[in-house]
Amino acid sequence: MAEGKGIEGLIRSALASLGSYSPHKSPDTLKGKVEVPAESIIKLDANENPYGCSPKVKQALASYPNFSVYPDAGQTELRQLLAGYTGIGAENIVAGSGSGDLIDLILRLFVGPGDEVINCPPTFDLYRFETGISNGTLVQVPRDKDFAVDVSAVGAAIGSKTKLIFLSNPNNPTGTLTPREDILKILDSGLAVVVDEAYYEFSGETVLPLFIQYQNLIVLRTFSKWAGLAGLRVGYGIFPPKIADWLLKIKLPYNVNVAALVAVRESLGDIDYLKGRIKAIIDERERLFKELQGLKFLRPLPSRANFILCEVADGEAKKLYQKLQDRGILVRCFDTPHLENFIRISVGKPEHTDALIRTLKQLGEE
Ligand SMILES: Cc1ncc(COP(=O)(O)O)c(C=O)c1O
Numbered sequence: 001m002a003e004g005k006g007i008e009g010l011i012r013s014a015l016a017s018l019g020s021y022s023p024h025k026s027p028d029t030l031k032g033k034v035e036v037p038a039e040s041i042i043k044l045d046a047n048e049n050p051y052g053c054s055p056k057v058k059q060a061l062a063s064y065p066n067f068s069v070y071p072d073a074g075q076t077e078l079r080q081l082l083a084g085y086t087g088i089g090a091e092n093i094v095a096g097s098g099s100g101d102l103i104d105l106i107l108r109l110f111v112g113p114g115d116e117v118i119n120c121p122p123t124f125d126l127y128r129f130e131t132g133i134s135n136g137t138l139v140q141v142p143r144d145k146d147f148a149v150d151v152s153a154v155g156a157a158i159g160s161k162t163k164l165i166f167l168s169n170p171n172n173p174t175g176t177l178t179p180r181e182d183i184l185k186i187l188d189s190g191l192a193v194v195v196d197e198a199y200y201e202f203s204g205e206t207v208l209p210l211f212i213q214y215q216n217l218i219v220l221r222t223f224s225k226w227a228g229l230a231g232l233r234v235g236y237g238i239f240p241p242k243i244a245d246w247l248l249k250i251k252l253p254y255n256v257n258v259a260a261l262v263a264v265r266e267s268l269g270d271i272d273y274l275k276g277r278i279k280a281i282i283d284e285r286e287r288l289f290k291e292l293q294g295l296k297f298l299r300p301l302p303s304r305a306n307f308i309l310c311e312v313a314d315g316e317a318k319k320l321y322q323k324l325q326d327r328g329i330l331v332r333c334f335d336t337p338h339l340e341n342f343i344r345i346s347v348g349k350p351e352h353t354d355a356l357i358r359t360l361k362q363l364g365e366e
Contacts, residue, residue: 012135014113014132014135015132015133017132018129018132018133019128019129019132020129021125021126021129022125024045024046024330024332025045025330027039027041027043027330030325030330034325034326034327034328035326035327035328036327036328040328041328041329041330042328042329042330042348042352042355042356043330043346043348044329044330044331044345044346044347044348044352044356045330045331045332045344045346046230046332046346047172047199047225047305047306047307047346048224048225048228048230048346049225049226049227049228049230049277049281049306050281050346050347050348050349050352051228051277051280051281051349052228053227053228053229053232053263053267054227054228054266054267054270054273054274055270055273056266056267056269056270056273057229057262057263057266057267057270059266060262060263060265060266061259061262061263064258064259064262066258067258067259069258070253070254070258071254071256071257071258071261073253073254074248075094075095075248075256076090077261077265078095078236078256078261078264079093079094079095081264081265081268082095082236082264084268085268086208086221086238087208088208088211088238089241091241091244092211092238092239092240092241092244093236093237093238093239093244094236094237094239094244094247094248094251095234095235095236095255095256096234096235096236096237096251096255096256097233097234097235097255097256097257097260098222098224098230098233098234098235099196099198099220099221099222099224099235099236099237100126100235101233101235101251101255102220102235102236102237102247103126103127103130103166103194103196103220104130104133105247105250105251106164106192106194106218106237106247107130107131107133107134107136107164108134108250109243109246109247109250110163110164110192111131111134111135111136111163111164112134112135112136113135113136114135114136114137114161115136115137115161115162115163116136116137116138116139116159116161116162116163117131117136117137117138117139117162117163117164117165117166118139118141118154118157118158118162118164118165118166118191119131119138119139119140119141119165119166120140120141120142120143120149120150120154120165120166120167120171121140121142121143121336121338121339122142122143122147122171122173122174122334122336122338122339123143123166123168123171123172123173123174124166124168124171124172124173124196124198127166127168136163137161139157139162141153141154141157142338143171143174143338146176147171147174147176147301148176148178148182149167149178149182149186151182151185151186154186154189155185155189158189158191162191163191163192164191164192164193164194165186165189165191165192165193165194166194166196167183167186167193167194167195167196168196168198169183169195169196169197169203169205169207170199170202170203170205170303170304170305172198172199172305172307173307173309173332173334173339173342173344174301174303174309175301175302175303175304175305175307175308175309176301176303176304177203177205177304180207183195183207183210184210187210187214187216187217190216191216192216192218193214193216193217193218194218194219194220195207195217195218195219195220196220197219197220197221198220198221198222198224198225198235199225199304199305199306200221200226201225201226201278202225202226202278202281202282202285202304202305202306203304203305204304205304206219207219208238211238215240216240218237218238218239218243219237219238220235220236220237220238221235221236221237221238222234222235222236223235223260223263223264223267225306226274226277226278226306227263227264227267227274228274228277229260229263229264229267232257232259232260232263233256233257233260234256234260234261234263234264281306281347282306284347284348284349284350284353285303285306285308285347287350287353288308288345288347288353288356289302289303289308291353291357292308292310292345292357292360295357295360295361295364296313296314296364297312297313297314297315297364298310298311298312298313298343298360299311299313306346306347307344307345307346307347308344308345308347309334309342309343309344310342310343310344310345311341311342312341312342312343316341317333317334317335317341317342317343318333318335320333320343320363321333321343323363324356324359324360324363327359329355329356329359331343331344331345331346332344332345332346
């Protein structure tokens with residue numbers, strides 16, 4: 001045992017240099033710290049669905065009789081449902097406790113000490129964090145000034161130890177899409193290419209049609225955003241069948257709970273309702289964008305997802321974020337070398353946009 005450190009000295013030394021992953025704040029933890037009651041907080045910080053889930057999910061869960069029985073470890077019904085939704089065979093599909101679970105599993109499957117993972121920041125921070133946990137080496141290939149993936153730099157970064165590349169498409173937090181021809185060039189490298197389509201239902205763009213042709217393509221999706229099920233935790237990935245078999249083998253046996261299965265079944269049975277909500281969010285995104293453009297101190301970026309990234313052109317993003325939080329409006333703040341002085345605003349209901357813009361205007365006048 002390492003001298004003087006007790007049980008902590010037994011922790012893997014590679015984790016010592018791992019920075020933290022900062023999840024969003026739960027409104028419950030802000031009770032008494034903001035100027036409004038916790039239930040009036042407007043949560044625009046985690047790209048959740050402001051309309052919640054389908055009412056059918058709530059009804060079905062209220063009368064579900066079998067919470068005492070473990071789920072099917074092979075995910076048979078769930079994979080069939082997802083096959084119906086995606087048009088891809090069930091043998092290609094594995095579900096997880098959110099798509100974050102699948103990011104973790106993919107890294108456990110492919111990456112060990114010394115293996116390299118290419119990441120294109122600014123992007124979803126879980127790719128960096130989970131690579132660190134799996135003892136992989138992160139190779140950062142920053143995006144260009146317009147947040148496009150630098151495809152030739154990605155090519156130059158590939159070496160004998162490179163296993164995986166992560167591409168969030170649309171990218172969180174920039175909301176930008178990577179053109180199909182760039183994704184094709186990256187797929188031609190033969191690496192395992194993970195295209196994370198967490199926001200697909202908002203962008204309408206998918207690489208799934210490439211799946212037949214490319215045996216190295218992995219596509220991730222989630223029910224957290226479009227279906228309003230972030231709290232129930234269910235996502236899935238589409239893999240070559242042999243990789244899907246491996247993931248089913250190494251995952252925790254019951255990684256998706258029965259409530260999540262019921263929720264997927266009901267959501268897919270109420271797809272027209274959910275599509276109506278998606279349309280409302282996309283319409284609201286465009287209105288929010290125009291409103292933000294009207295503010296002198298912010299520079300919003302056009303987005304294909306359910307959030308808008310804004311450069312704080314006059315002032316400090318951290319201060320703006322804090323002032324909004326004090327007034328009960330939660331957004332995400334970014335101030336890293338790859339994204340200096342930005343805030344990301346999730347698209348809410350029209351009344352959330354109204355309250356946000358009103359508050360931003362007041363702050364702009366202070
Ligand atoms: C790009 C991207 N991928 C994956 C996730 C994880 O989603 P979940 O684990 O809720 O399915 C998120 C969540 O914000 C995301 O932005």
